[in-house]
Amino acid sequence: MLEINNLVKRYGQSEAVLKGLDLKVEGNSVVSIVGASGAGKSTMLRCINRLVEPTSGSIKLNGTELVNLKGAELRRARRKIGMVFQGFNLLDRLTVMENVLAGRLGYVNLYQAITRRYPQTDIERAFSLMERVGIAHYANKRADELSGGERQRVGVVRALMQEPEVLLADEPTASLDPRTSEQIMMLLQSLASELSLPVLINIHNVAQAKTYTERIVGLRHGKMIFDGLPADFNKEALDAIYGGIEAPDETVSEQPYSSAEVARHDSA
Amino acid sequence: MVDHAQQLADRIWQRYDRKTRLIRYGILLATLMVVVWAVRDIDIFWPWVWDAPNQISSLGARMWPPSPAGLNNIFNALLETVHIATLATFLTIFLALPVAYIAAQNTTPNRACLWLGRFILVSSRSVNTIIWALLFVAIFGPGVLAGILAIVFRSIGFIGKLMGEAIEEIDRKPVEAMEASGASKAKVIVYAIVPQVMPAFFAIVILRWDINIRESTVLGLVGAGGIGVILQGAIDTFAWPTVATILIAIIALVLVGEAITSLLRSKVL
Amino acid sequence: MTPPDPQPSVPRTWKKPPFIANxxxxxxxxxxxxxxxxxxxxxxxxxxxxxxxxxxxxxxxxxxGFPPSFERFGLLLTGFKESFQIAILATLLGVLLSIPFAVMAARNIAPMPIYLIGRSVIIISRSFHPVIVAILFVAAVGFGPLAGILTLTLYSIGFVGKLLAEEIEEIDWGQVEAMRATGAGYLATLFYAVFPQILPRQVGLSMYQLDSNLRASAVVGIVGAGGIGGTLMNAFGRYDYDFAFAILLIIIAVILLSEGISGWVRKKIW
Incomplete structure (x- = not known):
């Protein structure tokens, strides 16, 4: 269970990006976080695994407080939090298998990491996860030779290799074409239920959020202004989140394949 | 119609506007003054200048034809020169990489290390190889060790600076991903930084080896080993045909070095 | 989308593929x-x-050597003044002379025999370390700054000439054709269609070359070609290590300063 209480993040002296967020995610639910660019979605996700240092507040994962962890303890906590990135963040010049095994870096020792001598169980797990998402035959290909969708699958498998207790996905589909992004969303949805894993997804595409997730959280200017079922996410909620001024990326009409161009999702 | 004719007459074509022209003339004038000062003030006996072409061509005449005697010696000296350059480049790698690591802003452990790293790079780069050689000859006596150390100390700055820049230019994203997976600093370096700087590393080392071949040809002039020793000896004994042979040998060495580097570049990169 | 699995039996071991396959x-x-x-x-x-x-x-x-001694400041100043003068004059001569050699060494505008001459001049002057050239000029024209100027002029021709020749080889050929189409002669074409394309680069290169000539002028003195290098060599030879370290410190300071200025100017121009 992930529990966020009164989370505040402020960069320097400027206005806070997150102004006291509360969020509770239980079980294997898939939660999407929507909001305009700059609403604080990405900052919130990065506060959870402390890639961004929260200013104040509390974040608990299965009872462990994450906010004041340091050094080795922080790294041990991060092992339990998988993350999938908008830009995939793969190790481009390494093979797919090395990328996937890199998810185990928090577990193996430095000698094993350098010589790539991972335990047999890790390799088994890597192969079965890669087969699950259909990239096993690329194991010895360099990561930068893959297409966008395949690269994001590598990113997902790498995060799952950590045996995470929660999965964070920061705009996982924003760099992909509409069809591929549908596939990745479907994959995340089914993996969540197969592995009974809670998943938090930052997403611009409201239609996809409604189709593939069980709960939508809307952020605006660092505050949560919507938290509910996709069915309850109506025109008013959409206007409130995007301010009615900024054009949302997607209309509410159910058209998964419509106008989710990559170009409009440039910034996170 | 009259107005139009007037306009046409006013259209004087000028290449630059007034301000640009003033700046240009100013710079030109300043340069000219500096040059005039340099020419008038420099400690040169001008009749020698007018005589210089004669002197140079007479020296050239004394060198011709190159003497084939002592080719064996020259070949051994060339080999020694290559050894100095190669061993020194090899040793430099181990010294320059840690310096690059602490001198790169994104990997340095703390500010003190950053400044220490930068200090090492700057002092290494600002002192020319031959001045380093002078120092090491004074310490360790004439010989190849002084030469190797001179090349090493100069190359640390070169390789260290360029590698530091390569580290600073890496894509941050894989680093972020590795940190998010709970990897320690050492593992982040091995997985997210080393693969990214590998191509730059090979390119820089190959480039420096090429430069070091050239540099090690002069070490001998201050007694630090290599082909320069016999060049100095030949000049001191006025054996000009031998000097010519040595010069040709140096050109050959440098061209071979360049050929090898471009071959390595196309193979490795 | 997902291609059929080419491996029917699943591999369960994995080793990193080696860097070199064979x-x-x-x-x-x-x-x-x-x-x-x-x-x-x-x-x-x-x-x-x-x-x-x-x-x-x-x-x-x-x-x-410690503390460095600045007692003979006059000697130090004379040495540096001479180094500056050598660097300035050699840069001027070298940059001017590099233009004809670059034209000669550019494949697209020079006829074959001329091209070979231009190329070999550039290759030869680049093959020799300036110190070797300096020792030869010292032998030919005697000790002093003249040998230094000649050395660094040749050095500049080699370096600037090579880069400039490459620049000429990459010019926009359309402008040359346009000039030829108007009936312009060879020289007019050079001045109107070729030089304007390479001159901005030449100014930046001159600044760069001034900087590297200043560096080199500190070392050609070691073999007697004038400038601060001679002063340094003498100090070392007479075991005046405190004076030698003082010279070294000033050399480092001057080089850093000149690198900074040259970098700043080049940034302004480009």
Whole structure:
């Protein structure tokens, strides 16, 4: 269970990006976080695994407080939090298998990491996860030779290799074409239920959020202004989140394949 | 119609506007003054200048034809020169990489290390190889060790600076991903930084080896080993045909070095 | 989208594919490298007896060198003044002379025999370290700044000429054709269609060359070609280590300053 209480993040002296967020995610639910660019979605996700240092507040994962962890303890906590990135963040010049095994870096020792001598169980797990998402035959290909969708699958498998207790996905589909992004969303949805894993997804595409997730959280200017079922996410909620001024990326009409161009999702 | 004719007459074509022209003339004038000062003030006996072409061509005449005697010696000296350059480049790698690591802003452990790293790079780069050689000859006596150390100390700055820049230019994203997976600093370096700087590393080392071949040809002039020793000896004994042979040998060495580097570049990169 | 799995039986072990696929080549390279290092190290004549004296000598040199002495400031100033003058004059001459040589060495505008001459001048002047050129000029025209100027002029021709020739080879050819179409002669074409395309680069290169000539002028003096290098060599020769270290410090300071200025100017121009 992930529990966020009164989370505040402020960069320097400027206005806070997150102004006291509360969020509770239980079980294997898939939660999407929507909001305009700059609403604080990405900052919130990065506060959870402390890639961004929260200013104040509390974040608990299965009872462990994450906010004041340091050094080795922080790294041990991060092992339990998988993350999938908008830009995939793969190790481009390494093979797919090395990328996937890199998810185990928090577990193996430095000698094993350098010589790539991972335990047999890790390799088994890597192969079965890669087969699950259909990239096993690329194991010895360099990561930068893959297409966008395949690269994001590598990113997902790498995060799952950590045996995470929660999965964070920061705009996982924003760099992909509409069809591929549908596939990745479907994959995340089914993996969540197969592995009974809670998943938090930052997403611009409201239609996809409604189709593939069980709960939508809307952020605006660092505050949560919507938290509910996709069915309850109506025109008013959409206007409130995007301010009615900024054009949302997607209309509410159910058209998964419509106008989710990559170009409009440039910034996170 | 009259107005139009007037306009046409006013259209004087000028290449630059007034301000640009003033700046240009100013710079030109300043340069000219500096040059005039340099020419008038420099400690040169001008009749020698007018005589210089004669002197140079007479020296050239004394060198011709190159003497084939002592080719064996020259070949051994060339080999020694290559050894100095190669061993020194090899040793430099181990010294320059840690310096690059602490001198790169994104990997340095703390500010003190950053400044220490930068200090090492700057002092290494600002002192020319031959001045380093002078120092090491004074310490360790004439010989190849002084030469190797001179090349090493100069190359640390070169390789260290360029590698530091390569580290600073890496894509941050894989680093972020590795940190998010709970990897320690050492593992982040091995997985997210080393693969990214590998191509730059090979390119820089190959480039420096090429430069070091050239540099090690002069070490001998201050007694630090290599082909320069016999060049100095030949000049001191006025054996000009031998000097010519040595010069040709140096050109050959440098061209071979360049050929090898471009071959390595196309193979490795 | 997902292609059919090419491997029916699932591989359950994994090893990192080696950097070089062919094992023969892989181990061959390692063996050759090791053998070379052993051979090179073994064949070099190290005078271990003399080297072992190094540490006490280093201690003596450094204790003699600190604190650096700026007592003979006049001598230091004269040396640097001469280095500056050498660098300035050599840069001017070198940059001007590099233009005709660059034109000669550009494949697209020079006829074949001229091209070969231009190329070989550039290759030869680039092959020799300035110190070697300096020692030859000292032998030809005697000790003093004249040898230094000649050396660095040749050095500049080699460096600037090569880059400029490459620049000329990459110019927009359309402008040359346009000039030729108007009936312009060879020289007019050069001045109107070629030089305007390379001149901005030439100004930046001159600044760069001034900087590297200043560096080089500090060392050509070591073999007697004038400038601060001679002063340094003398100080070393007379075991005046405190003065030598003072000179070294100033050389480092001047080089850093000149690098900074040259970088700033080039940024302004480009």
């Amino acid at each position: 094992p023969l080549v892989r181990y061959g390279i390692i063996i050759v490298a090791v053998v070379y290092l052993v051979w090179a190290f073994g064949s070099l004549p190290f005078n271990w007896a003399r080297i072992s004296e190094g540490i006490p000598r280093a201690a003596r040199i450094f204790s003699g």
